[in-house]
Amino acid sequence: MRAAFVTPEVMPFSKTGGLADVAQALPLALYGFGVECTIFTPLYRQAKKRLVDNGQAGERIRLDHPVWIGDEAQSLTYRVFSHLKPQVVFIEHDWYYDRSHCYLGVDGQDYADNVARYAYFSRAVMEYCRYVDDAFELFHAHDWQSALIPVYLKKLYAEQTGCLKPSLLTVHNIGYPGLFPAEQLYATGLDWDVFTHDGLEYYGQLNLLKGGIVWADAVNTVSPTYALEIQTAEQGMGLEGVLAHHSDKLSGILNGIDYSHWNPETDPHLPANYASRNRSGKKACKKILQYEMGLPVRSSVFLLGVISRLDRQKGIDLLLDAFGRIAGLDVQLVVLGSGDRKIQNGLTDLATRFPEQVSVEFGYDEPLAHRIIAGCDAFAMPSLYEPCGLTQMYSHRYGTVPIVRATGGLKDTVVDYTARRLNHGQASGFSFSEAQPAQLAEAIARAARLFFTDRRSWNKLSRWIMRLDHSWNASAEAYARLYQQLIETTQTTSGASHG
Numbered sequence: 001m002r003a004a005f006v007t008p009e010v011m012p013f014s015k016t017g018g019l020a021d022v023a024q025a026l027p028l029a030l031y032g033f034g035v036e037c038t039i040f041t042p043l044y045r046q047a048k049k050r051l052v053d054n055g056q057a058g059e060r061i062r063l064d065h066p067v068w069i070g071d072e073a074q075s076l077t078y079r080v081f082s083h084l085k086p087q088v089v090f091i092e093h094d095w096y097y098d099r100s101h102c103y104l105g106v107d108g109q110d111y112a113d114n115v116a117r118y119a120y121f122s123r124a125v126m127e128y129c130r131y132v133d134d135a136f137e138l139f140h141a142h143d144w145q146s147a148l149i150p151v152y153l154k155k156l157y158a159e160q161t162g163c164l165k166p167s168l169l170t171v172h173n174i175g176y177p178g179l180f181p182a183e184q185l186y187a188t189g190l191d192w193d194v195f196t197h198d199g200l201e202y203y204g205q206l207n208l209l210k211g212g213i214v215w216a217d218a219v220n221t222v223s224p225t226y227a228l229e230i231q232t233a234e235q236g237m238g239l240e241g242v243l244a245h246h247s248d249k250l251s252g253i254l255n256g257i258d259y260s261h262w263n264p265e266t267d268p269h270l271p272a273n274y275a276s277r278n279r280s281g282k283k284a285c286k287k288i289l290q291y292e293m294g295l296p297v298r299s300s301v302f303l304l305g306v307i308s309r310l311d312r313q314k315g316i317d318l319l320l321d322a323f324g325r326i327a328g329l330d331v332q333l334v335v336l337g338s339g340d341r342k343i344q345n346g347l348t349d350l351a352t353r354f355p356e357q358v359s360v361e362f363g364y365d366e367p368l369a370h371r372i373i374a375g376c377d378a379f380a381m382p383s384l385y386e387p388c389g390l391t392q393m394y395s396h397r398y399g400t401v402p403i404v405r406a407t408g409g410l411k412d413t414v415v416d417y418t419a420r421r422l423n424h425g426q427a428s429g430f431s432f433s434e435a436q437p438a439q440l441a442e443a444i445a446r447a448a449r450l451f452f453t454d455r456r457s458w459n460k461l462s463r464w465i466m467r468l469d470h471s472w473n474a475s476a477e478a479y480a481r482l483y484q485q486l487i488e489t490t491q492t493t494s495g496a497s498h499g
């Protein structure tokens with residue numbers, strides 16, 4: 001089976017969040033289930049630089065005809081890497097993609113032409129699949145940036161080509177719907193008849209994710225709990241009605257993690273490697289992390305870590321408040337994050353108030369992220385909502401106990417500690433339910449208490465979580481099954497309508 005995997009980010013070429021990790025690992029895992037994916041992604045500046053640094057050019061393919069983005073004809077150029085597994089096709093358009101960030105200008109605001117940039121991306125993928133390689137049986141689109149794929153398939157290409165191919169839209173975060181002023185519909189090349197309340201219109205604005213949800217043959221999110229949550233007013237961000245209306249095609253498939261990149265036994269970023277049977281390397285990682293972050297180096301202290309986009313979603317405000325409540329304990333906090341300036345200021349203030357206990361680092365730093373996951377005793381994710389979350393699973397793998405708010409994928413992957421659950425092999429961290437600083441503080445205090453007073457149980461928990469299975473196997477199989485169903489249903493329906 002061949003699938004076009006259309007993603008705005010993919011490691012190691014581009015990344016602003018977990019989608020990039022998923023887009024790298026899932027297509028690879030799908031091979032094991034008979035699915036051959038081709039990844040389609042924009043050739044951003046950092047991707048281009050990486051190709052140049054590695055001396056890779058790929059095969060450049062240019063189509064003779066342009067696509068129209070509004071009233072501008074845009075040429076179509078691709079860089080194809082067919083020898084890679086999976087195959088990667090970059091969409092090359094320097095004006096759109098050779099910029100310092102994937103989505104945001106230096107002012108931190110969305111680029112003004114984001115509709116044009118991603119309408120072009122989706123159109124370029126469709127044109128490739130029409131004129132260069134038409135053997136794809138299914139399209140798998142991700143987030144608002146490729147949510148026009150299902151719309152184009154049904155509203156443009158089915159008519160033009162006489163052939164309808166199925167599509168799956170994965171919603172990684174409903175908080176980013178791709179909402180734009182109505183007049184920008186012109187850039188998509190779609191007729192105004194799609195701009196209705198059961199189409200791309202959302203309270204007078206253009207909502208790209210909504211279009212994808214309406215026209216995709218199936219929609220999934222990245223955890224079963226989040227699939228339920230987004231059908232409620234609290235978590236649906238205004239799209240709950242549309243999702244509930246389409247609930248028969250909505251499901252939740254939990255992300256996995258990539259064990260080739262996140263494995264404490266082989267991780268090249270760590271000062272010392274370790275395994276669940278011999279964890280002395282973890283102690284060394286803790287020491288060196290404390291030293292590197294400028295904190296007193298003591299093994300008896302409870303070291304808590306955070307690695308996060310600094311966005312309201314991640315509940316860092318709760319942590320800022322909660323830390324004051326637990327600062328009397330022998331606890332240290334290290335934070336690596338990038339994003340919102342106000343949240344950064346809050347963290348800087350915290351580090352100033354507690355210089356012996358709190359150390360923060362701003363920016364995006366992959367090796368440091370690995371060292372934090374390995375070196376900490378526990379890892380906090382107080383998210384207000386979390387579609388899946390990957391770092392709690394990375395923490396498991398590294399024997400670092402996650403402390404999470406029970407929401408979305410965090411609820412599906414972390415079972416709150418009790419002595420009984422530990423003995424039954426069920427406990428996998430600490431969790432709290434309400435997004436309140438007092439509850440987060442209480443969860444951290446409970447974890448710290450176990451660490452200070454019952455080190456045997458703590459170590460047992462830490463060793464146990466290292467053995468949990470978060471590999472992609474089960475989830476890739478679920479995706480492959482869904483792909484197959486969609487292909488079969490489309491064949492039956494189009495067969496019936498032609499017969």
Ligand code: ADP
Binds near residue numbers: 016018365390
């Ligand atoms: P989200 O996609 O909502 O940001 P995830 O937990 O799914 O959350 O994925 C976040 C990914 O980004 C993880 O791989 C995490 O390690 C990484 N990450 C987040 N912030 C940073 C940072 N400042 N430096 C390095 N890696 C980061």
Ligand code: GLC
Binds near residue numbers: 017018173387
């Ligand atoms: C989003 C979500 C995160 C999820 C990631 C990958 O960015 O915020 O929870 O893990 O996508 O699916």
